[in-house]
Amino acid sequence: MAIVEEEPRLLELTAPETVVVPADRGTGVFARPAAQTGWRSWLFTVDHKKIGIMYGAVAMLWFFVGGVEALLVRTQLATPNGTVLSANLYNQLFTMHGITMVFLVIMPLTAAFMNFMVPLMIGARDVAFPRINALGLWLFVFGGVFLNISWLTSGAPDCGWFCYAPNSGLSFSPGNGVDYYSLGLLIAGIGSMVGSVNLITTILNMRAPGMNLMKMPIFVWMTLVVQFLLLFSLPVITIALVFLSLDRLFGANFFNVKAGADPLLWQHLFWIFGHPEVYILILPSFGIVSETLPVFSRKPLFGYPFVAFSGVAIGFMGFGVWAHHMFASGLGPVSVAAFSLTTMFIAVPTGVKILNWVGTMWGGNIRFTVPMMFSVSLVAMFTIGGLSGVMHAMAAADTQQTDSYFIVAHFHYVLFGGALMGLFGGMYYWWPKIFGHRLNERLGKWHFWLVLIGFNLTFGPMHILGLQGLPRRTYRYGPGLGFDFWNLVATIGAYIILVGMLVFAYNILRSRKTMPPAGADPWDGRTIEWSIPSPAPEHNFDYVPVVTQIDDFWHHKYQKNAEGELVQIARGDDIAQAGDQHPHLPSPSYWPLVLAAGFPLIGFGLIYNLALAFVGLGLILIAIYGWAMEPSTAPGGESHPVEDSPATDDGDGEAVDTSVEDAEDHSVAESISDPEEAPVG
Amino acid sequence: MNTEAVAASPEDVNTAGSPAEDHGSDHGYSDWGYIKIALFLALVTAIEVSTYFIDFGSIATPMLIVLMIVKFAFVVAVFMHLKFDNPMFTKLFMLGLLGAVAIFIPVLLTFEYF
Amino acid sequence: MADTTVAPAYGPTEWDEVEHMPTSTGLSNVKITMWAFLGSECLLFGSLISTYLLDRNKPDLIPGSGPKASTLFDIPFTSVSSFVLLMSSMTMVLAVSAIARGNQERTRLWLATTAALGATFIAGQVYEFTVFYREGLGYTTNISGSAFFTLTGFHGIHVTLGIVMLATLWYLSKAGHLTRENAESVEIVGLYWHFVDIVWVVIFTVVYLIP
């Protein structure tokens, strides 16, 4: 009964991983981890749900760190001539704030939901390569820790999150901060890379019977697009970071202007990654609201194909607009005009989505639960951010706005008001499926309103400040320039956000104790993750779900009666699976953790002492061989209790007959080779 | 677009899905066919190298690019089996390949490289 | 109206009887993963090649900082090593076809030949690098040197990894672990190997031959 890994694991990409070991071989050098509970069961797990929870938990820790950094920055700027921070520390703080929020908070939070929910939403028992999934998690964890260790050394990176070369070169950034930046992001990037091929394969290849691409939930669609964006943008930033490291550590000349280097090279490479990256950050939230809005409006998503394909279109166009971040860098008029145009066009598919969401709510029977409130606020706040985006798509306007607080306002409206609000909505929405109980709605509303008001107080005034001419990344401003009032308002807003987040933390702790078990289907959901118990059992599905339409689960609950009216025929909790079967699952493994641990060693080695790098490399090699020699499922762990199930009285005869004519014609492959349904096609 | 249920039951599925079974028996060239292709590619390489010894004037660069594409295409289509394999693999690869071309030509253009 | 004894929405079906749950596309997971990865590698090498093109003729502002990489190219020599790598693609494809027929002996022969050809290529690269170094172009000498060594070095690392994979396959075959059922691993390594070869096809033309 293996839906996962029906073949021996051929782990990809690097040498020994492709090795195939027949499953009956021994378990390699060490005994396998076997703990089902306690910390060991988490460290060595390959379960996509535990991995998802860890992504989320670690991201929330970093959210706290990034939040403190932001508050320090805002405190410094509350009054003119602030004295809280030195210029140097200020630079480190805003840099680390940006890096933390982008790479260590939003990306892993989206990864948390993707890991946890995608297999549940497509009816799979795990992802395609569970151990690689664990590897991705640990690389993210170690990459984040590595980055932040820079605080303990000669100083954190202070070059801004895009760390323009040659400013980030040795002569202008002599400490080790930038080394931590480039190596840390490389480590985390490798993690995202392995995660992306894994999720792409999972979505393309492990959907439940009957679920062709056009029946996938939109969140799964957006995940697929995001993983393709990562797949094709990460190699570019990888090369940029490698160049930067080689320059700084081995004296290469990529950004050495004296040797004739072109300073725009870094900017191109960074933003070829950077612009797709902003869609990597926002599209998962778009996916989340495309799930929540229909549920809480009690209407199907308005224009499903448009939402799906506009996401794909955004993915494509996202690779063609990068130079809008470089309008003021002397690109030349032709390039500027071209990228200005493409940037304006990319607003179109984004607008399509907003129309669809409004159309979904229109005339719906809306329930204003907390997840719904966050989702609606995403639509509103993102629209503001999108509009200011279109404003600086016009190059002439952008030359005024660039590097001013107007830009800061723009990207916080899309990233906080958009991405983060959507993720909060997702947390309230899926909390019961993940932890078995809902979050308290009353506290949730406090959380929502405090954050929404605080957010608008913080970032709304930055539009004004920017247009008044306050440059971004200034560590202080003089009095009497007209900047005082709105800066103070922004700082007050930031503290209101803090209060909101404390309420959220309290809500999490309190709900754990006080909220009753949620039941399988607390929101009257539409998609198949609500057809299994809450919290999701270890094996996800007792029986392979067979899907026939979009929102399949909902159609099991509501059907047209004789008069053609839609009536409820069943309650979700009643028709959910019991979670009492025990199909065998991939076994836990030490190797992902060990393999990932080699990378920070290489990082430290490159900075301080090459010998250490070789130790790291050795560790990686050992781990790869250990991994390759270990079958994905421990021998003897097999059980097929499903076979004892009494309910399989019919159908056997037909099912066994696999000699049917020319199976290819009916194969599921059809759904994908159909040009209209090409992946990200 | 295919909105019908795909593979509503196991019999509909290509049970040759397990990977090892579907090649070997599948189309593709005989060994001798592969060798012939390799010889052809060697010939192309020889022509390429000849541009170093013989002056082709202004057609050298376009010619080299065409020959490069020919070699590339043959290896990908025949040696890597894309010609015989499921079109999805072609799509995955082409997405990256054409993506790279579509991104880096503009990059070089902005540097006024050409 | 809810009946408390209703059957679950997704009860047991004949799918639960299938021993090996087929994938949605009927294709193998690893192969999809490999092709997606190779697509991604196109952008990796795209970045490297573009950078080299951009940097190869940059006027050096420091006087006397060594020759440009392109002035040191030894085309006849590189042609030979390019030819060697190209032929390794042929032997690789023969290995794949041998394992598909279940011929272990042949498979090992071709795997070994492929690895040997790859190693020859790497040896040629090492030789080329030392010659360049002796003629005054080190890694840090000038920008064309950094770009050239990084590009070809990245490619060289890819070839080396490929050799390690081939050697592992050879060992597995020898130890009797390379059965017909997992013959796919040879094909997957083959895909990687051919890809590394076509990257060189591009590098050879764009970097070495086009004036």
Ligand code: HEM
């Ligand atoms: C409606 C679509 C959008 C348009 C037309 C747009 C346009 C722009 C432009 C032209 C800039 C450059 C401004 C400058 O530096 O002078 C910019 C900056 C930025 N945008 Fe957007 N944008 C859009 C959506 C988004 C989304 C969805 C996100 C993220 C979720 C985002 C995040 C950012 C960030 C982070 C920056 C600043 C980068 C930096 O300089 O640090 N944008 N946007």
Ligand SMILES: [Cu+2]
């Ligand atoms: Cu952008």
